[in-house]
Amino acid sequence: xxxxxxxxxxxxxxxxxxxxxxxxxxxxxxxxxxxxxxxxxxxxxxxxxxxxxxxxxxxxxxxxxxxxxxxxxxxxxxxxxxxxxxxxxxxxxxxxxxxxxxxxxxxxxxxxxxxxxxxxxxxxxxxxxxxxxxxxxxxxxxxxxxxxxxxxxxxxxxxxxxxxxxxxxxxxxxxxxxxxxxxxxxxxxxxxxxxxxxxxxxxxxxxxxxxxxxxxxxxxxxxxxxxxxxxxxxxxxxxxxxxxxxxxxxxxxxxxxxxxxxxxxxxxxxxxxxxxxxxxxxxxxxxxxxxxxxxxxxxxxxxxxxxxxxxxxxxxxxxxxxxxxxxxxxxxxxxxxxxxxxxxxxxxxxxxxxxxxxxxxxxxxxxxxxxxxxxxxxxxxxxxxxxx
Numbered sequence: 001x002x003x004x005x006x007x008x009x010x011x012x013x014x015x016x017x018x019x020x021x022x023x024x025x026x027x028x029x030x031x032x033x034x035x036x037x038x039x040x041x042x043x044x045x046x047x048x049x050x051x052x053x054x055x056x057x058x059x060x061x062x063x064x065x066x067x068x069x070x071x072x073x074x075x076x077x078x079x080x081x082x083x084x085x086x087x088x089x090x091x092x093x094x095x096x097x098x099x100x101x102x103x104x105x106x107x108x109x110x111x112x113x114x115x116x117x118x119x120x121x122x123x124x125x126x127x128x129x130x131x132x133x134x135x136x137x138x139x140x141x142x143x144x145x146x147x148x149x150x151x152x153x154x155x156x157x158x159x160x161x162x163x164x165x166x167x168x169x170x171x172x173x174x175x176x177x178x179x180x181x182x183x184x185x186x187x188x189x190x191x192x193x194x195x196x197x198x199x200x201x202x203x204x205x206x207x208x209x210x211x212x213x214x215x216x217x218x219x220x221x222x223x224x225x226x227x228x229x230x231x232x233x234x235x236x237x238x239x240x241x242x243x244x245x246x247x248x249x250x251x252x253x254x255x256x257x258x259x260x261x262x263x264x265x266x267x268x269x270x271x272x273x274x275x276x277x278x279x280x281x282x283x284x285x286x287x288x289x290x291x292x293x294x295x296x297x298x299x300x301x302x303x304x305x306x307x308x309x310x311x312x313x314x315x316x317x318x319x320x321x322x323x324x325x326x327x328x329x330x331x332x333x334x335x336x337x338x339x340x341x342x343x344x345x346x347x348x349x350x351x352x353x354x355x356x357x358x359x360x361x362x363x364x365x366x367x368x369x370x371x372x373x374x375x376x377x378x379x380x381x382x383x384x385x386x387x388x
Contacts, residue, residue: 005035006273008257012352013040014047019349032357034374077110081118099129145182147172152188159190208295209310213287217323219249222377223284226254226308227324228270230262230293231331236342242331242351243270243293245286246324247278250380251365252373253327253355254278258348264296271299275306282307289313289321330359 017029017040026044030037088101102115116123144167151158151166158166164179183189219225225248232241241262245255255274259266275281286308288294294312303310313320335354341347360374368376 004276006255006276008269008273009277010043011047011050012258012348013356014043015345016349016353017044018047032353032361034356034361074114077114078118081105081110081115085119099126102126103130141182144172144174144178145186148179148182148188149186152183156191160184163188207290207312208300209312211287211313211320212285212309212311213313213320215320215322217248219247222247222249222381223278223281224249226274226284226286227321228267228286228288228294229321229324229328230266230291231328231336232262233332233336233341233347235344235347236340237344240341240344240347241266243267244324244327244355245270245274246327248323250368250373250377251327252360252377256355258351260344262293264293264298267291267293267296268298268302271302271306271308275308283309285309285311287311287313287321290315331355334358 013029013033013035016033017026020026020029026040027037030040033040084105085098085101088098098119098121102112102119102121105115106112112123112126115121116126147167147170148163150170151163155162155166160180160183161176163183164174164176167174167179213225217225217227227246227248228243230241230243232239234240238260241259243257243266244253246252247254254277255270255272257266257269257273259269271286286303288311290312293299300310302308318325331351331354335350336347341350361372364370364372365376371379
């Protein structure tokens with residue numbers, strides 16, 4: 001019985017097919033991902049159902065339904081603005097100003113542009129009214145900072161206490177703690193002061209596995225040595241994290257997981273996806289850095305459950321996982337840094353497409369004899385079967 005594909009892989013392929021460019025056929029996408037076109041059609045229907053689309057609805061009908069829902073939501077917002085405006089203006093004890101009503105509606109989710117259009121108001125005067133004067137506390141803090149900066153510029157040797165005395169003498173009295181906070185925030189240190197070492201101050205935790213690889217990134221057969229790591233990239237909706245598992249034998253990404261949070265679940269899903277696709281992996285060495293995700297109890301228990309052997313590099317030694325870093329460097333240059341990404345789903349589809357279509361099936365590697373990872377594994381597996 002063939003090994004079932006992981007759910008995350010099925011969902012990603014379905015999203016790629018649903019968001020494909022004009023002229024790209026389902027047969028081509030199925031070929032790129034190494035699946036049957038009928039399987040791809042089933043995954044697409046499941047993706048539509050998961051997103052709330054009714055079954056057996058064409059794309060044009062679905063687009064029309066979305067447009068009708070959008071117009072209905074806009075009409076509901078306009079009716080709400082009119083209803084609230086009538087109630088607001090009927091109160092005789094309140095000044096007849098609509099700007100407070102627009103602000104209140106905005107806090108309740110109705111866009112300012114909708115409220116201003118219905119009430120026939122210009123938005124620019126509203127935003128000028130909305131703009132609040134500078135708080136008194138901020139003005140006092142700015143005057144104190146100016147006094148401290150002038151004193152620091154005149155006498156760079158002074159610490160925060162002497163700078164506070166100079167500021168007090170110039171008419172801006174403050175406590176020593178206040179002077180320290182302002183100087184620390186603006187990096188105004190005495191030239192004789194001892195700078196603190198850079199870094200976030202967080203020491204990495206102890207390794208839960210020994211380094212079994214020793215920078216020897218070679219393997220004689222599949223499922224002998226896996227490498228794993230996590231990378232991140234910023235989008236318009238926030239960061240997106242990718243955890244990938246790489247088989248050193250052919251350089252193939254045998255499992256990955258993509259999420260908006262970098263938790264132990266991210267690494268665990270990537271490992272489980274790799275095991276689901278590769279089958280019997282007992283005895284395989286899984287090498288990583290000392291990230292908390294790979295030292296978590298869930299991840300360690302998963303390694304033992306699947307019969308895998310853990311391995312970890314040293315602290316601050318990127319070369320201990322250089323083969324995995326090289327893959328992420330390719331991903332950075334070919335996908336992540338190619339353009340700004342507005343949404344997480346847009347970047348996710350681009351990552352999955354590049355891994356499955358380009359890296360696995362089109363990018364030839366010199367160490368594999370100018371073969372792609374899929375071609376190399378297929379050829380080597382065929383030779384093993386013939387030899388047996």
